Amino acid sequence: MSGTAHKSSEEKSSKQVKPAELSGGDSKATLEELDTVTIRFAGDSGDGMQLTGTQFTNTSAIIGNDIATFPDFPAEIRAPAGSLPGVSGFQINFSSHDVRTPGDVPNVLVAMNPAALKVHLHDLEKNGILILNTDAFTEVNLKKASYKSNPLKDGTLSSYRLFEVPITALNGEALKDLPLSKKEMDRCKNFFALGLMYWMYSRTMDPTLKWIESKFGKKPDIAEANRRALKAGYNFGETTEMFSHHFNVPQAKLTPGTYRQVTGNQALALGLVAGAQFARKSLIYCSYPITPASDILHDLSALKNFDVKTIQAEDEIAAIGAAIGASFGGQLGVTGTSGPGLALKSEALGLAVMAELPLVVVNVQRAGPSTGMPTKTEQADLLQAMFGRNGECPLAILAPATPSECFFYAIESLRIATKYMCPVILLTDGFLANGAEPWAIPDIETFKKFEIKHLVDANNFQPYQRDDKTLARPWVMPGTKGLEHRIGGLEKQDITGNVSYDPENHEKMTKLRASKIERITQEIGDTVISGKSSGKVLVVGWGNTYGAITTAVERLQKEGKSVSSIHLRHLNPFPKDLEKIFSSFEKILVPEINMGQLRMLLRSKYLVDAIGYNKVQGQPMKISEVKKAIEELL
Amino acid sequence: MSAQLNLSREDFVSDQEVRWCPGCGDYAILATVQRVVPKLNIPRENFVFISGIGCSSRFPYYMNTYGFHTIHGRAMTISTGLAVSRPDLSIWVITGDGDALSIGGNHFIHCMRRNVNLNVLMFNNRIYGLTKGQYSPTSEVGKKTKSTPYGSVEQPVNAISLAMASEATFIARSFDVHTNHLGGVIQRAAEHKGMSFVEVYQNCNIFNDGAFKDITERSVRDDRVLELEHGKPMLFGAEKKKGICFENGVPRVVKIGENGVTEKDIAVHDETGENPAIAYMLSRLDYPEFPVPMGIFRNVLRPTYGEIVNEQVESVKAQKGKGDLRKLLRGTDTWEVK
Numbered sequence: 001m002s003g004t005a006h007k008s009s010e011e012k013s014s015k016q017v018k019p020a021e022l023s024g025g026d027s028k029a030t031l032e033e034l035d036t037v038t039i040r041f042a043g044d045s046g047d048g049m050q051l052t053g054t055q056f057t058n059t060s061a062i063i064g065n066d067i068a069t070f071p072d073f074p075a076e077i078r079a080p081a082g083s084l085p086g087v088s089g090f091q092i093n094f095s096s097h098d099v100r101t102p103g104d105v106p107n108v109l110v111a112m113n114p115a116a117l118k119v120h121l122h123d124l125e126k127n128g129i130l131i132l133n134t135d136a137f138t139e140v141n142l143k144k145a146s147y148k149s150n151p152l153k154d155g156t157l158s159s160y161r162l163f164e165v166p167i168t169a170l171n172g173e174a175l176k177d178l179p180l181s182k183k184e185m186d187r188c189k190n191f192f193a194l195g196l197m198y199w200m201y202s203r204t205m206d207p208t209l210k211w212i213e214s215k216f217g218k219k220p221d222i223a224e225a226n227r228r229a230l231k232a233g234y235n236f237g238e239t240t241e242m243f244s245h246h247f248n249v250p251q252a253k254l255t256p257g258t259y260r261q262v263t264g265n266q267a268l269a270l271g272l273v274a275g276a277q278f279a280r281k282s283l284i285y286c287s288y289p290i291t292p293a294s295d296i297l298h299d300l301s302a303l304k305n306f307d308v309k310t311i312q313a314e315d316e317i318a319a320i321g322a323a324i325g326a327s328f329g330g331q332l333g334v335t336g337t338s339g340p341g342l343a344l345k346s347e348a349l350g351l352a353v354m355a356e357l358p359l360v361v362v363n364v365q366r367a368g369p370s371t372g373m374p375t376k377t378e379q380a381d382l383l384q385a386m387f388g389r390n391g392e393c394p395l396a397i398l399a400p401a402t403p404s405e406c407f408f409y410a411i412e413s414l415r416i417a418t419k420y421m422c423p424v425i426l427l428t429d430g431f432l433a434n435g436a437e438p439w440a441i442p443d444i445e446t447f448k449k450f451e452i453k454h455l456v457d458a459n460n461f462q463p464y465q466r467d468d469k470t471l472a473r474p475w476v477m478p479g480t481k482g483l484e485h486r487i488g489g490l491e492k493q494d495i496t497g498n499v500s501y502d503p504e505n506h507e508k509m510t511k512l513r514a515s516k517i518e519r520i521t522q523e524i525g526d527t528v529i530s531g532k533s534s535g536k537v538l539v540v541g542w543g544n545t546y547g548a549i550t551t552a553v554e555r556l557q558k559e560g561k562s563v564s565s566i567h568l569r570h571l572n573p574f575p576k577d578l579e580k581i582f583s584s585f586e587k588i589l590v591p592e593i594n595m596g597q598l599r600m601l602l603r604s605k606y607l608v609d610a611i612g613y614n615k616v617q618g619q620p621m622k623i624s625e626v627k628k629a630i631e632e633l634l
Numbered sequence: 635m636s637a638q639l640n641l642s643r644e645d646f647v648s649d650q651e652v653r654w655c656p657g658c659g660d661y662a663i664l665a666t667v668q669r670v671v672p673k674l675n676i677p678r679e680n681f682v683f684i685s686g687i688g689c690s691s692r693f694p695y696y697m698n699t700y701g702f703h704t705i706h707g708r709a710m711t712i713s714t715g716l717a718v719s720r721p722d723l724s725i726w727v728i729t730g731d732g733d734a735l736s737i738g739g740n741h742f743i744h745c746m747r748r749n750v751n752l753n754v755l756m757f758n759n760r761i762y763g764l765t766k767g768q769y770s771p772t773s774e775v776g777k778k779t780k781s782t783p784y785g786s787v788e789q790p791v792n793a794i795s796l797a798m799a800s801e802a803t804f805i806a807r808s809f810d811v812h813t814n815h816l817g818g819v820i821q822r823a824a825e826h827k828g829m830s831f832v833e834v835y836q837n838c839n840i841f842n843d844g845a846f847k848d849i850t851e852r853s854v855r856d857d858r859v860l861e862l863e864h865g866k867p868m869l870f871g872a873e874k875k876k877g878i879c880f881e882n883g884v885p886r887v888v889k890i891g892e893n894g895v896t897e898k899d900i901a902v903h904d905e906t907g908e909n910p911a912i913a914y915m916l917s918r919l920d921y922p923e924f925p926v927p928m929g930i931f932r933n934v935l936r937p938t939y940g941e942i943v944n945e946q947v948e949s950v951k952a953q954k955g956k957g958d959l960r961k962l963l964r965g966t967d968t969w970e971v972k
Contacts, residue, residue: 058967061967061969062967062969063969064969064971207967251971254971255971256971256972257970257971258964258968258969258970258971259968259969259970259971260963260964260965260967260968260969261965261967262965270962270963273957273959273962274959274963277959282719284715284718284719286715303957303962304946304947304950304951305947305950305951305953305954305955305956305957306957306959306962307947307957308947309718309719309943309944309947311714311715311718311943313711313714313744314740314741314743314744315740317708317711317741318708318711318714318740318741318744319711320711321704321708321710321711321712321714321715321741322711322712322714322715322718323715324704324712324715325684325711325712325713325714325715325716325717325718325719326715326716326718326719327715327719328702328712328715328716329715329716329719329720329723330719330720331719331720333715333719347705348705348708350705351704351705355702440971441963441964441968442963444959444960444963477720478679478680478682478700478716478720478723479679479680479700479720479722479723480679481677481678481679482679483679484678484679484698484699484700485700485701486648486650486694486695486697486700486701486702486703487701487702487703488694488695488701488702488703488704489703489704489705490703498650499695
């Protein structure tokens with residue numbers, strides 16, 4: 001896929017299309033068709049690279065490519081301009097076929113300054129396209145990027161197809177008669193770069209022009225400046241003789257349907273809203289701002305007409321407390337956070353386990369420990385989710401594998417929490433949260449409504465009487481006459497729920513709470529095996545490694561290798577067929593962006609000699625890395 | 635008002651054996667609450683008592699209503715969520731000086747400023763009782779306890795001042811041994827819409843016996859307690875001859891008949907004053923320089939948190955129409971694949 005598809009024209013046989021047929025313009029460049037391209041935009045964190053990447057993504061999605069994205073930005077909102085820590089990147093992989101990762105190796109790097117070049121050049125494929133804003137290669141900026149000599153002149157870039165574009169000057173020229181300051185004009189230069197890339201990859205400018213109108217409609221000068229910058233970049237590509245080729249990536253053959261682009265956080269927020277509607281309940285989302293989970297709070301706070309109430313609490317503990325209070329009141333209490341916040345919520349999670357109330361806790365994982373690397377991804381909170389509380393304190397853990405799956409697992413977590421009267425931790429991560437993909441919009445009619453019953457019959461009522469099938473206790477809404485009762489964090493007597501220090505009762509209740517969570521296996525379908533159901537190597541993954549693992553495994557299968565994969569979405573309890581699946585393979589490989597947390601759980605539960613492939617760099621896993629790890633076991 | 639429910643104290647007594655130490659001030663507070671709540675004409679099933687951790691926090695088990703004995707310091711967070719999800723309920727928070735002001739101090743501030751519609755009864759015994767006698771955030775400087783054998787070196791916090799600074803809309807103080815006064819204050823707190831904070835001086839006869847006896851003993855009470863009454867001059871003493879006046883904004887104790895002081899010179903209590911400055915000043919009065927004010931310091935109206943949150947939902951619905959999930963999932967940019 002990426003990394004192989006976008007070779008220079010000399011070595012790639014590709015369909016040649018006359019430029020006039022597509023662009024109708026004056027371009028002398030040859031139009032070449034490609035099936036997959038990975039572009040990385042990089043610049044200062046104030047350069048608007050995330051916006052540039054998002055616009056390119058939207059447009060590519062709308063014209064029908066399959067896409068996967070990887071925004072990679074610093075935690076500093078505005079690190080010193082031109083500095084290495086201030087570099088912000090956005091990678092997009094767009095294709096005429098199915099893509100599951102943002103691409104291992106960029107084919108194109110657009111670098112807006114020397115720091116961006118320095119940080120990202122080593123990732124660019126050899127002979128890849130390198131577009132530089134030469135205006136930013138001043139002595140001061142070179143120094144800030146720790147360049148001892150100018151890379152434009154010292155041969156550093158000789159193994160790339162370098163295009164030196166004075167972006168700042170060309171942009172300034174296009175905007176010169178507008179009543180704007182130089183600073184305001186310069187702020188548009190990202191759209192010049194975007195326009196150039198639109199020309200180079202034969203994209204329409206319409207979606208971005210529409211966006212400019214909706215965003216800056218009330219500031220006509222700014223709108224005009226952005227429009228001009230975009231068009232100037234596009235026209236520069238078309239008229240300059242710098243480029244001998246430009247490219248087209250045709251529509252992907254996706255399953256028919258209506259599509260939109262969605263990130264993991266967006267999908268998760270939508271899933272919570274949908275789940276609450278299926279449950280015929282108000283959603284009460286309580287959260288404290290934390291990267292990378294805050295977008296869920298932002299999205300939900302705008303959806304009040306969907307009966308969504310949001311509470312921005314004073315801290316993480318208050319957020320989960322309020323969510324528990326909402327659930328106690330008979331509505332759907334949900335709290336969202338990232339790793340450090342989950343740590344703060346531990347005690348209250350124990351209360352929800354003890355009180356046996358429904359609760360969903362979203363943990364958008366980030367690189368830890370402590371503050372760690374807030375904007376970087378990691379999967380290192382699995383054991384925290386599993387064990388990070390005092391006492392024997394089991395709860396359900398779900399983990400979507402792709403941005404769009406966040407929608408389905410948000411619904412599923414609400415369903416399980418209300419059906420089993422237990423907390424559910426939904427583990428996503430920064431990569432899923434901010435990464436985007438096309439999403440075939442599901443038909444909501446195909447979803448089952450939840451069957452939530454609140455007990456109202458006062459006959460023989462006992463607060464801890466359990467349902468035979470789920471072991472759930474009744475969910476009684478305060479305000480129900482005759483069912484007044486008290487619950488709390490002290491150990492409960494079986495059935496009555498009265499406070500009890502009886503030794504045997506405590507053991508019985510401990511086991512009951514565990515059995516209830518174990519019963520959730522009833523909700524889990526058969527595990528899907530990608531590939532044959534027996535063989536040499538089974539790759540077991542969870543969460544955001546799905547794309548890299550599945551693609552690596554498919555490539556090896558095409559090479560005739562005996563490898564299959566499964567991807568777990570239920571991490572507690574596990575699906576019941578895992579033991580049988582494991583016994584059909586000689587070796588088990590567990591790639592994770594942590595030091596081996598799922599591997600530890602699998603080894604202890606199934607006594608299998610699972611082997612880890614572990615990467616903790618705050619970066620998503622690459623296809624090539626997983627492929628190599630598998631090859632070592634074959 | 636709906637039809638009379640004719641509830642009585644017995645309706646609010648649960649089947650659980652009360653397990654506070656014999657002689658604890660909590661008994662009197664429990665009995666007073668059980669005496670007051672039937673008068674509110676609220677169906678029993680609409681009462682919820684929520685507590686944190688500590689001796690006082692056992693309270694919900696003894697009330698035959700809905701109850702939730704939660705975790706240390708967090709009762710106000712859980713109550714906030716409940717108040718938003720169920721504005722129809724009468725929610726009571728039972729907490730202590732450690733629970734509310736120490737581990738729960740952050741929630742105290744934010745719950746007050748949000749004006750969540752709760753009745754918060756904070757039992758202040760100036761000691762940690764359940765953990766067997768460590769100093770609390772309201773213990774006085776120099777207090778010798780198990781964890782301060784040489785005396786506490788910390789400045790205590792004044793709960794009424796803190797509530798005032800945190801923008802609570804109803805702030806009052808009473809004490810366990812004067813159940814008539816306590817009952818009156820609790821009833822007014824319950825009737826107030828919004829955050830009602832009541833500090834109750836409560837004697838812990840095991841770990842801090844007599845903490846308030848210099849003020850609350852019947853023999854000295856008249857001279858050392860100032861009962862605040864809205865619209866009335868701040869008089870105290872058995873003969874009501876002593877009073878508080880403000881000279882250049884500074885409070886002073888004066889005697890009627892001495893130095894030409896007449897009743898007209900005595901400051902009149904206004905619990906509804908827009909400016910909280912005088913109420914704040916009253917919160918600083920303390921024995922022995924001054925009598926300790928009891929009663930309602932402040933009583934103002936502001937929309938409650940639950941109301942505003944729910945009104946915003948309704949107004950957005952009215953503005954945008956009820957949310958259409960199908961449209962929401964489509965978002966703004968879609969494309970068709972055929």
